[in-house]
Structures are given as C-alpha cells and as structure tokens.
Amino acid sequence: MSSMRGWKPWAFAAAVLACGSLALVARNDYVLQVLFRIVLFAGLGLAWNLVGGFAGQLSLGHAAFFGAGAYGFALLSAASIPRWVALFLAAVVAAAFAGIIGRIVFRLRGPYFTLATIAFAEVLRLSVTNLKLTGGAIGLSTPALFSGRSLWGMLYLSAIALAVTAFVINVYVARSRFGYYLMAIREDEETASAVGIDTASYKLRSLLISAVLTALGGALYGSAFQFIVPDSVLTIDISLQMAIVTMLGGAGTLYGPVVGAILLLGAAEVFKNQFQESHLLVYGILIVLVVLFLPEGVVGGLQRRFGGR
C-alpha cells in the first residue's frame, strides 16, 4: 500500500500548490479551460476508481451521477436556493439516485452489471430529454459559481479542490479496512463473503461516495459552461471517459486516474489542433496500446515492473 508518511505529504502539497499557481501564471482562458478539463477528469477518474478500480465493478453509467449533479444544481438554483447550497444538495440528489440504482444493478455481475449501468444512465438521459421540467432537449441554463475576469481561474481551482478531495478519499480507502474489503470484493465475492464481508452493502457504499464526487464534478462542469443539455452531461461519452481515464492510468491505483487524465485529455487537446476530428483516432490507438502492453494501466504497469504497489 502506498504510504503517505515522511516526504510524501510534502511532495503532495507542493504538487497541488504548483498546479494551483498555474491559475495565476496562465492568463489565457484557453489554457485554463484545458487545465480545468484535465483536473476535472482526474477528479472524476478518482471518483470512478472507488467503484471501478478498488471494488472492480465496471460501471459505464456514471454519466447518470454527473448529469444528476449538473441538472440538480441548475434546477435547485432556479428554485432560488443559494448556489453553493444547491451545489451540495445536487450531490445529495445524486447519492439518492445511486442508492436506488445500486440496489438494483449490484445484484448483477460482470458484463450484466456493466450493461445495466449503461441502461440506467440512458433511461435518465431519455427522461431528461423528454421532461418539461428539465427543459427537454433544449436544456437549461446553469448559474455561474464565479463571476468576473478570473472565472476560469476560479473554476480551475475548484476542480483542483474536487480532485484533491477525491485523492485524499482514495488514499484513505487504500489504507483502510474499507479499501481492503472493496479489493476483496473485486478479487472474489465468494471469498469476501466467507470472511464476513457484506458485499452488497460495501459495493453500495463505494458507489455512494463515488456518486457524490461525480455529481460535484457535473455541477462544476455545468456551471463552467453555464448551459447544459442531455447530450453534454448525460451522454455515455462522460461514462466512457471516466472509465478510460482510470484504466489508462491504472485502475485501483492512487495516481492512475491522474496520470490517465493528463495523458488522455492532454493528448486529445494536442491532437485536436493538429488533426481536427481525427483526434478520436489517436484516442483509440492510445487505448489499444495500453490494453496490449500495459493492461494494468500506466501506473499499475510501472509499479509492477519496478516493485512495490
């Protein structure tokens, strides 16, 4: 287990400060937007990592929580609830969703579980597309959490706050009984229950934490672009990106989702300018290469090669 003793907390704090200070250095909104996306997805990957990495439950339905956060935030703010209160209430709404969805989908295993998570997210997307309350396909305007010229800088810092929170939760999980229990479930559910682990309950707990973090990310995303439609926040693309970022970097590792987000979103940004739409091809090639040569992800593979875990 990676320990956070000795020099590591200092290195961690330094890294966070260095990332944060980029907000002051980068005056260019485009650069800040790119950084915002990378850090946001690092946070989302870390959120997904709890369920998909530690507990080994391959969810491709996290867009449901992302969208619930974005829509919850927009709707609650429209009901004249203060923005920051609405932000956290939206996370509670997503947790409630997770509670309902989890109770059903965790009865299934393997590919059936994955298909059920996709189905749930799609049901939510179609409902939101067809409901008057949510503005249908036209969408909703979302209040900005910040205003003024430093808007993107503040958003970027908020994304850092979310990613750091998610990272600290991952560190706690990796070292605690909770984390060991999730890993036991990932490796073998029967063995897990034979040592007294209530597997259904632990899977649900991991999903609840993951959903709350994901929803905060969704609300942040909605507030950044100040407008949301079902196809931007409830699309399966969001679910896929969260999963791919984590698996590319290394599912079940602490640094994997961060590395994955930098690689995937960084590469996407670079190649988007060079090849326009064909950056998706680069995406695809990157994923194939990792699956072939580093099936445990970049971080997982390196740790295996150089010892330690």
Place this chain on the structure above:
Amino acid sequence: MTTPLLELRNVSRRFGGLSAVKNVSFAIGKGEILFLIGPNGAGKTTVFNLVSGFLHPDEGSIHLEGRDISGVAPHEAARLGIGRTFQLVKPLSGLTVRENVMLGAFMHTASAGRAAAEAGEILTFLQMEHLAAQPARGLPLAVLKRLELARALATRPKLILLDEIVSGLTSGEAVTLAGLIQRLPERGVSAVGGVEHVMQVVMKIAHRVVVLDYGVKIAEGKPADVVRLPAVIEAYLGPKYRELAQ
C-alpha cells in the same frame, strides 16, 4: 446432553430433480475434528455450502450452538463463527500473504495495524511467517491451501469448514497440513473437513468421520470402525467387494 456446536437435522437440498443431499443429520462438538468422506459427487461440498450459508436447505435445519442458522447469508454465517476454505483456492492474488490474512482479521478490528499483528500471529502458528510479504500470486498450491486456512482462522471461527483441504497435495505436504489441522482444537476451533478418499493422513487426525454416498449418510463413527463397514466398502469399490468384507 450438552448442545452440540453444530447440528444438521434431516437436511435435504435438491438441484432440479437431483438430490445433492438427502435427509442428512450429524452433529459436531466443541474441539472435535470430523471429516466428511465420500466419492466425487457424494454431496460434501453441498453440505459445506449449506452450513456456510452459500446454499439454504430445502428441508431440515442447521443449528449453531442450538440457534437455527438455516437461512443466514454467507457473511452472516462467517460473523456467527463459521469459517471456510474453498476447494478451489481463491487467494486475493494482488495482495500479499499477510494482507490476505488481514482480511479475515478485519472482522474483529478496523485497525490495519492490529489486523496485521493478528495475521502475523496466525502465520506463525501455520509456520508460514517467512512468506508474509510475498504476493499471493504465483505461490504453490500447498502454500495457497495453508493461506486459505490462515485467512479463515483469522476470523476467529468456532468452526472451520475445510473443503478438500488436502486434495492435490503430495503426501508429504498433506501430512504437514494435517498436523496443523490437528492442532486447531488448541485454539478452540472445531473442524469439519471433506475428502474424497479414505486417506491415511485423515484417518489419523479425524476424531470421527461421516460417510456420504449420493447425498445420503451411509455411515458414521470412528475412522477405524467405519472403513470396515460393508456399506462403505461397497460405496467405494462396488457391490462385488461387499461380500469379501463380510
């Protein structure tokens, strides 16, 4: 008479039209080592799954210290004091040997430090402390079988179910493992083992054996007596040998 630790009363379990276990009753006392013996398909694993909550009986009931536990879930059975190993070893291959055992110890403590200390004690008891830091992935079968035992012991069970614990081992390895199982009562742990063959090594450590054939209990008693029973010989060797035995 004192209440037995575990008691099966007229337990039956069917899979479709097949009766895997039919009207089986037996009991085990505190500090006892009992082995279920029977050819492949006799219903041993079904009995283990029934006792540990992975299956529930269609008829009859199962009692732990007098309490009916027939319908409990596997994790509840574990928390009530029933530990088990699996016929096909299932190590958490990404974790080290110590971490695998800690998983069992976590039933009693949320502290990783205390769980590690307890795991260390059990690994010492099972003479595998030198392997504590090894990843479970790639360990030989004999070590993995012992690891299964260690993980189950770490939950501090009253009763431990050892499904085919010595199968697949060389006779030397089996003797070593049997010696360790023999010492379980020292720790206040009773054991129900299961083996296909009437093995020397088992006969030495079992206080009592129950013989199953096609899901039915055909004999019960001290190992030395049971192997002479005509019904047992017939189950293993066929009806021709029944007369020879008499």
